[in-house]
Amino acid sequence: MAFNKDSVAGTFIFSAILCLCCSFMITGTAEVLKERKLDKKRSELKRFVLVAANVDGDDIDQLFDARVTPLLVNLDSGNAADLSTTEILDFDDRMAAINKDTSIKPKKDLARIKRRANQARVFKISDADGNLASVVMPIHGKGLWSVVYGYVAVKPDLNTIEGMVISEHGETPGIADFLNDQAWTDTWQGKQIFDADGKPVFAVVKGGAKADDIHGVDAVSGATKTGTGLQKAVRFWFGPEGYKTFLSTLKTEA
Numbered sequence: 180m181a182f183n184k185d186s187v188a189g190t191f192i193f194s195a196i197l198c199l200c201c202s203f204m205i206t207g208t209a210e211v212l213k214e215r216k217l218d219k220k221r222s223e224l225k226r227f228v229l230v231a232a233n234v235d236g237d238d239i240d241q242l243f244d245a246r247v248t249p250l251l252v253n254l255d256s257g258n259a260a261d262l263s264t265t266e267i268l269d270f271d272d273r274m275a276a277i278n279k280d281t282s283i284k285p286k287k288d289l290a291r292i293k294r295r296a297n298q299a300r301v302f303k304i305s306d307a308d309g310n311l312a313s314v315v316m317p318i319h320g321k322g323l324w325s326v327v328y329g330y331v332a333v334k335p336d337l338n339t340i341e342g343m344v345i346s347e348h349g350e351t352p353g354i355a356d357f358l359n360d361q362a363w364t365d366t367w368q369g370k371q372i373f374d375a376d377g378k379p380v381f382a383v384v385k386g387g388a389k390a391d392d393i394h395g396v397d398a399v400s401g402a403t404k405t406g407t408g409l410q411k412a413v414r415f416w417f418g419p420e421g422y423k424t425f426l427s428t429l430k431t432e433a
């Protein structure tokens with residue numbers, strides 16, 4: 180019997196073949212672009228780390244390779260996993276924070292993140308002579324509407340801020356643009372995270388920080404809730420459920 184392409188069966192068979200071809204094309208394209216997407220993510224990450232650490236230069240890959248040592252640190256033990264740079268750069272921190280097997284519920288969820296991944300990707304930065312120049316650590320916490328993500332770099336005293344950058348946020352455009360304004364992020368430089376007792380007391384101060392405030396930066400009027408969220412994120416991540424143990428380990432290594 181000759182195949183009738185205008186029959187109901189013909190229409191179904193044609194649709195099925197078309198769907199199959201389309202899904203092969205989509206899967207194929209996703210597979211081809213996978214490596215390019217990963218490359219883009221790695222480059223973005225490298226750029227944020229270098230910006231936070233105040234390391235300038237044109238060739239991001241070359242600068243990163245020469246000056247940055249990435250570590251995947253267990254936040255409870257303070258110890259680093261033995262992994263290659265690529266493995267560490269490709270570590271999916273957000274997935275690790277969602278997965279119950281690789282994360283915990285913080286006892287004191289100051290940053291309002293619900294779950295905290297057991298491991299964090301941190302970066303040791305060296306100067307041109309190979310000496311430790313800073314340590315860059317990712318932070319995140321709830322602002323007013325969204326989770327604000329960023330990186331904070333501390334100097335070798337593991338207390339004074341070398342620099343910071345906000346990598347992602349979903350706060351109100353216009354109102355919270357200061358998060359990506361270098362004039363504001365530069366005000367973090369030289370501020371100290373911990374007080375004399377080792378308690379994280381860094382502050383984003385409503386009404387403006389006093390000139391002699393070594394822990395405070397100015398909040399921005401109309402967006403103090405975003406600023407407060409960021410302050411809490413810093414205090415959480417540099418506290419006992421964040422980088423405290425890792426920083427103590429680093430101090431004993433020095």
Ligand SMILES: Cc1cc2nc3c(=O)[nH]c(=O)nc-3n(C[C@H](O)[C@H](O)[C@H](O)COP(=O)(O)O)c2cc1C
Nearest residue numbers: 323324350351354355399400401402403404405406
């Ligand atoms: C449409 C709209 C969007 C807002 N977006 C933000 C925001 O992204 N971050 C923030 O801290 N406050 C934001 N606010 C302001 C807060 O809701 C709050 O009123 C404000 O923080 C109080 O003023 P203050 O920051 O000068 O204390 C927004 C207000 C409105 C009406």
